[in-house]
Amino acid sequence: MSRHPKSRAAPAELALIERIRTRASTLRSKSLRLGIGDDCAILTPPPGQEIVVTTDFSLEGRHFLRDIHSRRSIGHRTLARGLSDLAAMGASPLACFLSLALPKSVARKTTWLDGFLDGLLSLAKAFKVPLAGGDTSESPSDHILADITLLGAAPADRALRRAGARPGDLLYVTGALGGAATELAALIANPRKFRRAVDSKDHPHLFPQPRLAVGQALLRRRLATACIDVSDGLSNDLAHLCTASRVAAEIDAALLPAHPLTVNLADSAQIAAVLHGGEDYELLFTAAASTKLPRSIAGVPITRIGSIVRPQKGRPQMTIVAEGTTFELKPQGWEHLK
Secondary structure, eight states: OOOOTTOOOOHHHHHHHHHHHHHHTTOOOTTEEEOBTBSSOEEOOOTTEEEEEEEEEEEBTTTBOTTTSOHHHHHHHHHHHHHHHHHHHTOEEEEEEEEEEEOHHHHTOSHHHHHHHHHHHHHHHHTTOOEEEEEEEEOSSSSOEEEEEEEEEEETTOOOOSTTOOTTOEEEEESOBSHHHHHHHHHHHOGGGGTTOOSSTTOTTTSOOOOHHHHHHHHHTTOOSEEEEESSOHHHHHHHHHHHHTOEEEEEGGGOOBOGGGTTSOHHHHHHHHHHOOOOOEEEEEEOTTSOOOSEETTEEEEEEEEEEOOOTTSOSEEEEETTEEEEOOOOSOOTTO
């Protein structure tokens, strides 16, 4: 989308770029000096801040299914994935960049693109994130490929990281877990039921809510020692945090906040959704035992679920206590390239 006027792009591609540019032009930012329309965007980071960057693919058949996910949901989720990464760093978003590869059958019509942009730009507006550029191409297959890149800013040397947890810290999670996996299963079973779903917290899979305000508060108030977003499932992401911090973790199953959508599941299915279901996009973080955490931040509940302990040879990296019995907790969430 950051095309030079002398670009060799075909008329159809230029029309596509112009449609995106027009739709995105309503989003402004003090940090964005030049957006879509030139070879590069120009941004000015706030004084005393450093830039954090994240990028996420959204691939048809892997991250969404065109026959069951609405266009609006696909656009929302494409941006939400990157915003959640910024939230985990405690960063404030500066701009986003979108690259789209569309099959000819999709690119010829504006219906899919408009619905996709409705979802993406609605979320961008809510978090004041301008769409500053990107790229477009014809897909090499019948599948849609979307890549989102987000730039954020955080105070120099203070961004939250996965490394930083220490033995004795307590382990917390925002919101509730298992809702996205449960809704996805229901969506696959009955797509028509969700066809007119609106972007709200009632739909944790279709319209996940990035916890930017919580992450920023954790950083600003110096509450967290380490942080990661729950995108691949609690068991996977806790393992990432433990590995980065070189610690072990103990979880109390009775403390885990299960999403209301999981209440009708069998006990084994509910605990599986809570521990291993991906795409909840909540924040998993640690804090010193002496730190007083509020019950909620920015209206989002904060729940203590366990503690960080010193790793010991011969003992599992993660354990979970259920009904007085301690079990090893193995990562069983989402795995790429498996």
